[in-house]
Amino acid sequence: MPSSDSRLGLLIVVSGPSGTGKTTLCRKACESGQAVFSVSCTTRPPRPGEVDGKDYFFLTEEDFLARVDRGELFEYARVHNRWYGTLKSYVAENLRKGIDVLMDIDVQGAAQVRGCEDELVTKCLTDIFVMPPSLEELRARLSGRGTDSAEVVELRLKNAEAEMKHWRDYRYCLVSDTRESDEARFRAILQAERMRSSLRE
């Protein structure tokens, strides 16, 4: 018989093009105390005000690559000459405490996490692809922000199209509608997944 209050945390991988509100959905879930954001590690230097262990784990390149070699990272990528990645130990510690961890990562990162054969991760992992209602609507949302030039919007749309080819790799496909509907459905997924038998001892 499962104990009703003791369970592993969920590892929730969330992907989707920018402009779908994906990051806001994740942030809302964290604000309401439902989950914590995964803290990544990076080799870029901290910006003013950034706190080690809160915003990022700041590592030297030597340390980062040594950890990669020892298999301590779930997923990692090089962006603008800097390394970014996620430490397995950080995620595992939270999951064992029953804390749900959200990872807002791209389709390549998600594939790396999915490919990890760790037993704990297999028990705890779920993934959600947040899909724009249509490319037209995504263009309207990206242009509507007013922060990006027309060229940047087109580039984002191209990336979006490439990312969107991978929606089938995710257990859930949340097609974005209104903000309220998206939030309610995101919450429903988290609420349902917390009842997964695999999370219980």
Place this chain on the structure above:
Amino acid sequence: MPSSDSRLGLLIVVSGPSGTGKTTLCRKACESGQAVFSVSCTTRPPRPGEVDGKDYFFLTEEDFLARVDRGELFEYARVHNRWYGTLKSYVAENLRKGIDVLMDIDVQGAAQVRGCEDELVTKCLTDIFVMPPSLEELRARLSGRGTDSAEVVELRLKNAEAEMKHWRDYRYCLVSDTRESDEARFRAILQAERMRSSLRE
């Protein structure tokens, strides 16, 4: 890109001891138009008022067994000298129309459905075990009904204990709490599962 309004139906198998409110949960989901109850077939004669195709599909024993031989049934069992089972064609027709189908069946029936290697079923199937908060609470609920003798209550508890050994076979374990909480969590599971990528073309 998935169409947001075209999807296969879910096949939701629900098991759990009597006294957990499992049947009420299923009925509520059907009343609110979220799903339909699976109509079983049986070789027992119709009772007054029962309608063929609504309460049951009433079949002769010869027809029933011929269908079993042709592999047309998902699951079947003999109870009190009569056959009961579920026709694959009935379920498949609903799933293809995008209608969610609830099956309130025991752990043996659920194992039969899970063992079915039909591709459509694999895409659409999910299962929920409704668990009493504790055996003591289940005893209190069963006695509280006032419909069963102490002996019958003890027999039901014995059966419950045997059924409860199988909760891990189900994707979801819903530990019964208040009726409101149970209904909300059951709804959340259905809402989440409807976003499964496997349901979309």
